[in-house]
Structures are given as C-alpha cells and as structure tokens.
Amino acid sequence: MLKYKIESCEEFISFTKNIKNMFENSDMLVHDARNQIKVLKTDDVEVVVKAYKIPSLFNKIVYTFFRKPKAYRAYHNAMKLCEMGINTAKAYSYICFYKYFLLDKSYFISQKVDYDLTMKQVFDNDHIENHDDILISFGEFAKTLHDKHIEHKDFSPGNILVKKNQTSYIFTIIDINRMNFQMMNFEQKMQNLCKLWTSEKNLKLIAYGYCIDNQFDEKTVYESISFNNRRDKEKKYMKKKFKILLGLYKEA
Numbered sequence: 001m002l003k004y005k006i007e008s009c010e011e012f013i014s015f016t017k018n019i020k021n022m023f024e025n026s027d028m029l030v031h032d033a034r035n036q037i038k039v040l041k042t043d044d045v046e047v048v049v050k051a052y053k054i055p056s057l058f059n060k061i062v063y064t065f066f067r068k069p070k071a072y073r074a075y076h077n078a079m080k081l082c083e084m085g086i087n088t089a090k091a092y093s094y095i096c097f098y099k100y101f102l103l104d105k106s107y108f109i110s111q112k113v114d115y116d117l118t119m120k121q122v123f124d125n126d127h128i129e130n131h132d133d134i135l136i137s138f139g140e141f142a143k144t145l146h147d148k149h150i151e152h153k154d155f156s157p158g159n160i161l162v163k164k165n166q167t168s169y170i171f172t173i174i175d176i177n178r179m180n181f182q183m184m185n186f187e188q189k190m191q192n193l194c195k196l197w198t199s200e201k202n203l204k205l206i207a208y209g210y211c212i213d214n215q216f217d218e219k220t221v222y223e224s225i226s227f228n229n230r231r232d233k234e235k236k237y238m239k240k241k242f243k244i245l246l247g248l249y250k251e252a
Helices: 010-017 019-025 057-066 070-083 119-124 131-147 186-191 200-210 218-246
Strands: 004-008 029-032 036-042 045-052 091-099 102-111 150-152 160-165 168-173 179-181
Touching (some): 010 091, 010 102, 045 070, 057 102, 070 091, 070 179, 119 131, 131 160
Antiparallel strands (some): 045 102
16 A cells, blocks of 8 residues: 655655644744745755645545656656756655555655745836836846746746846746746747736737847737736636635635
8 A cells, every 4th residue: 555655865855754743833933825835954955845735535536546747747847847957946855655545645745946026026026126127137138038948837936036136036926836848939938927927018028038038029029928927817817706606715
C-alpha cells in the first residue's frame, strides 16, 4: 500500500518525511486560503512549505490515477524553469501522502526568496520609487517568458516578485504548479496576460516594455491585453454571480 511518494535533494529527505508534524506545529503562517504556506527552518536554513488542500473525492481519484498532483508539478516545473534561466524559488522537495490508496495531503518545499515587493504592490501604488521603470521592465520579462515558450497559467500580480538589482529588476514567478511549455500564437500570449488587472496607464507601460524589441505593435498589444483583462473580469463576475445564485459563494 502506497503511503507516500517523495522526491527530494538528499539533505531534505528526513525533513520532508517529517513535514506533516513540523508544519502542523509551526505558527509561522504567511498565507492561509485554499492552500496554506508557512516558513520553517531546517539546519538554520529558512524554507517555504506549501501545504495543498486535501482534494475532494473526485479530485483524489484524478490526482492519483490520471493527473500529476500539484506538489509534483510545482517541484518539476521549478526545476525546468531554473534550467531555462527563469527565476523561481528553488525546489528542494515534495511529498504526497496517500490514504486508502488515494491522494490525501501534499507538500512542496522550496527556497525562501528575497524580494522587495510584488507586482500587485506596484499595480496598487503609483508612488513606488521607479514605478514606471518597473512596469516597463516587467513587460520585457513577460515577453521573455513567451519567447521561451513558457505559459504561467496563474500569471497574476501577486505571483510575481520584484527585486531591485543595481540598475535593473529581477522578477521571480511563484505558484507554478499550473504551467505549459509550448509555442504560443499572438492571441494565446495576450490571453496569458489576462490576469494583469491594473490601470490603463500601467497597461500601456507594460505593453511598451513588451514591444521594446519591435516584434509587435505597441498599440495592438495594449488593446489585446485590455480586451483580455475585461473578458477575464467578466468571467469572474459571472462565476461569482452563479455561485451566489446556488448559495455556494463565500467571501474571501
């Protein structure tokens, strides 16, 4: 009977096997929503541990027999991104626990990333130092991802970390269990930017950065991002409305 599945670098094997108890006994909670994230310490090294919500019975079956669990995908996507030269938290290990032959609790352990702010903070505050330069650089970064055939399916501002590095900016992507690595046409690239909900001014700066190499027309990129933003907002609104009608909606 399969009790757990683990992949880990050697120095984190013991830590990962004991992650359940350590996670439950730690009060270093940094995120508490559908999934929980805590910062734990091992051998004086701080690591980020993401505990995925126990799936529904249907998803237990799906993630056991038909699709790789989220922790598995986060671990392998992190390694692939690093190989491709894209910044993300270094993957140390993951472990999936099974109960009655089905996936139960799972954890992903990764590097604690040093950063100055998130893109959400940049979107929300026009007075951040070098605000416009960050947005232009971010546009270039988004284009770099697409040039490398990387589609981050959760490419939202809270999942993009920013670090000032002398005269440039380093962008790190997190929450990477949902990713595609494939060539995209122009429409697919613009659709991938649909979660960048921000002001018209900010979107124009992002579009400018995206088009610095002159491969695309700046006005076309801006209009495409804006269109996909509006459509994504409408889909979210309709989904919320439908849940309210069914009595399933819960305030965050």
